Amino acid sequence: MLLQYDATKRDIVFLLDGSDNTRDGFHDIKSFVKNIVESLYVDENQDRVSVVQFADNPKVNFYLNSHKTKNDNMNAIDNLMHKGGRRLNIGAALQFVRHRVFTSSTGSRRLEGVPQILILLSSKPSTDNVRGPAFALKEHEIVSVGVGVGDINIEELEMIAFKPGFTYNVTDFSKLPSIQSQLVTTLKVHKDNGETMNGIPDLVVELESPQRDIVFLLDGSDDTLSGFPAMKTFVQQVVETLSIGENKDRVSMVQYSQDPQTYFDLKTYVEKQDVLTAVQQLNHKGGRTRNMGEALDYVRIKAFAESSGSRNQEGVPQILILLSGGISQDDVASAAAALKQQKVVPFCVGTRTADIIELQVIAHNPSYAFSIRKFNDIGSIHQQLVSFVKRVPRQQLKVKPQSTIGSTRQRESIQRDIVFLLDSSDDMQNDFKAVRAIVERVVKRLSVDENKDRIAVVQFNEK
Template structure:
């Protein structure tokens, strides 16, 4: 019986093993038969915009021919979501014009998009936009599932939607406010549409104009998309043209209403061409007649669109053509921090004159130039031969501008040719390297202080000398591109306290001066001058004025004549300040000619502060006396 039971158990175990092996084999066969779903790359047309696709990241296939200019692209590297996806891919270089697969990733909206020409595609500029995207090669990330079908923001397909747009009918009541009623065109259905004021739209662009659309930087943008954008400044501006610009426009009675409108048109075109924004150019307008008045200052309008709208609303004041009074007004009032003036941006004034001024401009312009204002003149028509007797100041433009080399002056024979000055004017005002009056006596020098630290000075008086150095330094505009400060202390030996490239802000410089420690020793002024030439001024920038301000309280133990001559020959303007036991004749040898303007003597250290204003005045007078040619 026991044998039978064992035999039955063995049979059951054997059957279980057979079933187990069979089941595993069956599962393997089933698994082989189940195929994983293949990823299908969705295809899109060239006109599909990224903003119409809801998916945050996706792979798509673009057709050939997306290089066509009709597929608008906005931006460079990072594109506004209103751009053609495939057009952006060609522009970025990920695709060529034959098409192919790309990876698209949505990113945050930008405060501005700069247009550029790349790979046969001209992308356009666009102000602030709510969403952006970047284009990459179609290399899927591990673990990321990409959609085989895209989700669009509308139930209609992109192609159907495009067809709907192209056949929509509309009437003139749908035109945006301010449109010029004289510029109209009929669509095939007979419905009229209008061109926005101040925008040059070609017939081809008019053909692509859509109902309820607004023209922005050469691109047609649907009004419903535009309305979702922020009303804050729409562009950071062109960083290559960071200037603070004031237009002085002629509002005198003699100009007439028609010519006044032509003048405003040029202003609007300049505003558009400059790409106004807080990171680029800012522009205000002052109108003059009998008396000048500011229409808006630098911070009133922070983008080209708002500025153009404001220019359209300017009305003529009338009166005489008092240009000199207007320039004085701008010098004293316009370029202030309260009005939006930025210390790092060159100040530029463009003066427009119909005929000739009714007052003198030379003195007012000189003060403006010495304040660092670059004055440009646009003169229109001028005086006829029988009118020249009425001109108050002949050759007034050359007396006013920053340089008399033709760079700052435009003369237009007729008001109808005024528009021809647009491109050269914009190019010149943005050429910051050539804005010579931007460099003033306070922001264009490398100043090296050479400080006597000998035993006769003493600790207390040495601190007084450092305060004198601090008071002088405070008067200058300090930065890496403005005035730079360096310091040397000397006894028998010399020590570089800090060079021109050590500190680039006024607070840092003032702190460094305060930290200078008193050395004590003998007085070798000649050796100190040589040391300063080698260790400080040899590293001065070529376009900087070189100023050495030497302070000593006694006669030098070594010869100062040869070192002083070496400084003068190297173009270093030397100021010598003597205290107490300093030798007057030695100071005059050290100082640049004429010595009366460059050497000073005080009996006591406590009286040093009295010479700060005079030294600054002499530095500026010498700077401003340079020829303007």
């Protein structure tokens, strides 16, 4: 799910087919890009634009922070030279822009909540695989729009596009102006009167909830003693970004090793300085074992309880930030599932001695699990984690169904059809045993039967 973004800012990257197939139409392509840019509010603090060409390999013509004015961008587009190349490796180009263009160092404001938009223009099917790179773009909240010219693979373009309807197709380059107005409408975030248009914003929810209940669950085992000051500093840095108050953000602190212990709950402090002082005075718990599963159950039952200050029933986002210095000595899968069932959104940060797959099982989604070398390096992911935390939306409150005659008799046992899609490429060879163990743990918790839960397993690789 995407998030409500700043309506006056967009980071837009044009990814243009620069293969030999587009040489004769490159003038039309440049005119198309210029017309789109002309409709934008290009400025360092508003819309930013980048252009990348690709064929056998990608090449950046200019980055999001290369030009600060619309006129400079228009001149740069005018001066574009056709790249050339026999092959069209769209998959490699998608991966390139994610890693090298949609980054803070090259002008991306993704971590500030600015919409990240990719406009791909292609004239023929890709000569490499696009599935994985396209999925990764969506995971990173990059909204891709596909423009196809001539003999393109429409299914491939739709796979890359963020959602159905975000693809446009024309028969030749001279027809590109016919889709310009539709594409511009898709890119618009708000009308002048502030109403949302039928484009990208239809995918979004409110960026920042005015209230959050955040529980920090810190690994207090013996292994983390040397890294504990860095853990405390990290917590303080996160707290500094929050609006602490009884009717705003609330914070709780729990440490765990062989057993969990609450140091303060969600209703203990209503002033930011009091929270910061309490964190500073926190002593390392200690303990030889690390029972993460037990700790997850504990915070679900105790820390995220109404009696402890949780506002779960009011729809306030329930957020868990877990810091781990190693592998759990108990099972975490069932405890993690129970947390998510209770609408708690877990984020995980683990050192190199932690099990990243285990943390991904716990996290709300795999991108919410962060891996660092040691706790002294935790500052490197601080900004990104805070950005994700602030984008957790308010919960949709469920309306309690009215009691009806016969409702008890009408209840049926839960039935689910579950498909496990497992990456079996060479890159996963060392981790596949752990992946299989995760599947086994999940299946053990199900009621597998012809009339209850049904299971399928599918493996895939580059073929």
